[in-house]
Structure formats: C-alpha cells, structure tokens
Amino acid sequence: MLKLRDLVKHYHVGGGEPIRAVDGISMDVAAGEFVVVHGPSGSGKTTLLELIAGLQLPDRGSVSVEGREIFAFSRQESDRYRLRDVGIVGQPQNLIPGARAIENASLKLWLSARRSTEVRARIEPLLDQLGLAERMLHRTEQLSMGERQRVLIAQALSTEPKLLLADEPTGNLDTQRTREVLGLLRGVCERRGTTVLLVSHDPQAAAFADAVYELRDGTLKAYEPDHALLEPVSRRTAM
Numbered sequence: 001m002l003k004l005r006d007l008v009k010h011y012h013v014g015g016g017e018p019i020r021a022v023d024g025i026s027m028d029v030a031a032g033e034f035v036v037v038h039g040p041s042g043s044g045k046t047t048l049l050e051l052i053a054g055l056q057l058p059d060r061g062s063v064s065v066e067g068r069e070i071f072a073f074s075r076q077e078s079d080r081y082r083l084r085d086v087g088i089v090g091q092p093q094n095l096i097p098g099a100r101a102i103e104n105a106s107l108k109l110w111l112s113a114r115r116s117t118e119v120r121a122r123i124e125p126l127l128d129q130l131g132l133a134e135r136m137l138h139r140t141e142q143l144s145m146g147e148r149q150r151v152l153i154a155q156a157l158s159t160e161p162k163l164l165l166a167d168e169p170t171g172n173l174d175t176q177r178t179r180e181v182l183g184l185l186r187g188v189c190e191r192r193g194t195t196v197l198l199v200s201h202d203p204q205a206a207a208f209a210d211a212v213y214e215l216r217d218g219t220l221k222a223y224e225p226d227h228a229l230l231e232p233v234s235r236r237t238a239m
Contacts, residue, residue, distance in 0.1 A: 001031035001195050002052070002163060007061035009047055021047040022058070023218030029211075031162075032193040034186055036205045039215035045199035048215065049165045052197065053088055054078050065163060083111055087156030087194075089166040092148035095140045101147070102127065102136040105154040112159060126154040129184060131177065145172040153181065157188065164188065166198040170205070182208045 007025045010018040021044035029035050039045050050056045052063050054070045063070050065085065073081060082088070087108075095104045102123055109119045127136055130150040135143060143151065149172045156164060164185070170178040186208045188194045198205060199215075206212050213220050 001066060002029040003064045005062045008059045009051060010059055020218035025220045029195055031195055032189050033210045034189045034196045034208060035211045036209040037199045037213045037215050043215045044218050045215055046167055049167055053086055053165055084159055085162050087161035087164040089152050089156045089169045092145050095148050097140050100137050100139055101132060101151050104151050107155055108159050122158055126157055130154055164194055164196045168200055170202050178204055
C-alpha cells in the first residue's frame with residue numbers, strides 16, 4: 001500500500017554539516033498494517049511523515065501510495081490526496097481558535113463538500129468514541145491539551161482515509177486514555193483496512209503494532225519490542 005524508496009531529506013543550516021533528517025529510507029507497509037516508528041526528538045520522525053503526506057519534497061527518492069507516486073501529483077491531485085486519502089494527526093496548536101470541537105473535527109468533511117447530515121452522522125460517533133460526547137460544543141480554548149489531541153484524531157479519521165499518519169497522537173494523554181486511543185486506531189486498521197503509521201515516544205504503542213521501527217540519525221531499522229516489559233494488551237482491543 002505504501003512504498004518508500006531511498007528517501008532522502010537533508011537540511012542545510014549555515015555553513016556546517018547538513019542535518020540528515022531522512023537519509024536513504026526504504027520501507028514497505030501493507031494495507032491495513034499498524035506500523036510504529038520510535039525515535040528520540042530530532043531524529044527525523046516528523047520530517048518522514050511530512051514527506052509521506054506530500055507536505056515536503058525530498059532531495060531524492062520516492063513515495064508511492066497504492067502504486068501512485070505522490071511527488072508526480074499535480075497540485076490539485078496533491079490537495080485531493082491530503083483531503084481524502086490521508087488522515088494527518090498533527091499537534092493541538094493546529095486547531096482553529098474559537099471554533100467548537102465539532103467544527104474543528106468536521107473541517108475535512110466540510111472541505112470535501114459533504115452534506116450537513118452526513119457530517120454529523122460521521123463526526124458525532126467519532127467524538128463519542130474518543131470520550132468527547134459532552135465536549136462537542138466547547139471551543140478550542142475551553143479544551144485541555146489531551147481533548148484537543150482527540151479532536152484532531154476525529155478530524156483525521158472523518159474522511160475514512162486509506163492511510164493515517166499520526167505524529168505523537170498520545171503525547172498529551174494520560175495512560176488510560178492513551179490505551180483507549182491506541183485501541184481505537186488498532187480497530188480502524190482491522191475493521192476498515194486503514195493503514196496506520198504512527199510516530200511516538202510511548203512504549204505502549206508497540207503492543208498494538210504489527211511492525212515497529214527505530215528512526216535514528218535519519219536511518220530506519222526494524223526491531224522487535226520487548227513485550228515482556230509491557231502490560232499485555234490484546235491486539236484486537238477496539239473502542
């Protein structure tokens with residue numbers, strides 16, 4: 001479903017050595033697979049997601065989704081790809097100030113020109129699953145950071161994307177809510193066949209994953225997490 005081939009992105013700052021954020025990464029991810037990428041801050045995780053989302057251009061290499069090379073897209077095709085085919089879970093500061101939770105969560109659907117009845121039919125159950133049923137009408141400034149993060153997850157899932165890219169989606173959540181959100185994402189993989197690529201520092205994420213990678217100094221390697229160190233979690237856990 002997702003193929004990366006010799007993907008390279010370096011940043012040149014001043015006259016020093018380039019920052020090798022992504023340095024020759026190749027990876028195959030199957031449809032409906034849940035993949036977790038671990039790595040320290042500054043290891044290139046966010047850059048990797050932005051390349052896959054088509055938000056940045058690489059110095060070299062390719063990204064293809066269902067056989068389509070995304071860097072060959074026209075501007076219109078790129079916009080459609082990010083609007084319909086890819087769900088991106090960013091950071092809480094990306095929410096629209098002053099908008100209510102249900103309005104922020106519905107943004108992609110409105111941009112897709114969906115009918116209001118369809119929008120509510122999709123968004124309200126998602127917000128309910130994410131524990132936000134009683135916070136739908138609260139504005140961004142009235143939500144905690146964890147609640148804002150869950151609104152972004154609802155927004156990303158609203159168009160039922162084929163590929164979900166999540167950048168530290170549990171970073172502002174407590175342990176219980178983290179497990180619930182990871183269970184929801186696992187369920188999305190299994191019920192809808194959505195491919196999930198999640199970058200995280202959280203060791204709990206590995207227990208829900210089909211494959212785990214470590215990203216360090218721009219390079220990616222697969223490894224087997226020590227599940228003995230984690231509290232057992234059923235991979236069939238879903239909300």
